Amino acid sequence: xxxxxxxxxxxxxxxxxxxxxxxxxxxxxxxxxxxxxxxxxxxxxxxxxxxxxxxxxxxxxxxxxxxxxxxxxxxxxxxxxxxxxxxxx
Numbered sequence: 252x253x254x255x256x257x258x259x260x261x262x263x264x265x266x267x268x269x270x271x272x273x274x275x276x277x278x279x280x281x282x283x284x285x286x287x288x289x290x291x292x293x294x295x296x297x298x299x300x301x302x303x304x305x306x307x308x309x310x311x312x313x314x315x316x317x318x319x320x321x322x323x324x325x326x327x328x329x330x331x332x333x334x335x336x337x338x339x340x
Contacts, residue, residue: 252277256303256323263302264319267294277320285319292316299326305333 261275264285274285281287287295296307303326307313316325 252320252323253327256326259302260299260319260322260326263298264295267298275319277318277323279319280317281319281322282317295322303330305329 257277261272264270265272265275268285268287268291270285279285281292281295292313296313299322300307307329309329312325316322
């Protein structure tokens with residue numbers, strides 16, 4: 252898991268949703284462990300788009316995000332896809 256991305260995600264989540272730093276573990280489930288509901292998930296998307304300066308195109312993929320680790324994996328994949336697009340691929 253890319254450490255820089257993890258730290259950015261964790262700090263954004265802590266700040267936006269008033270979570271405890273101890274809750275930020277890769278296996279933490281967004282709804283069950285962190286207590287976020289579907290509206291919070293929408294807010295989470297906006298927070299992440301701002302933090303990483305990109306627009307999430309694949310909204311359907313968001314439904315597959317269960318844990319904090321999934322969030323990081325999603326961001327890594329999104330950033331990789333944007334690099335390919337930017338390179339003309």
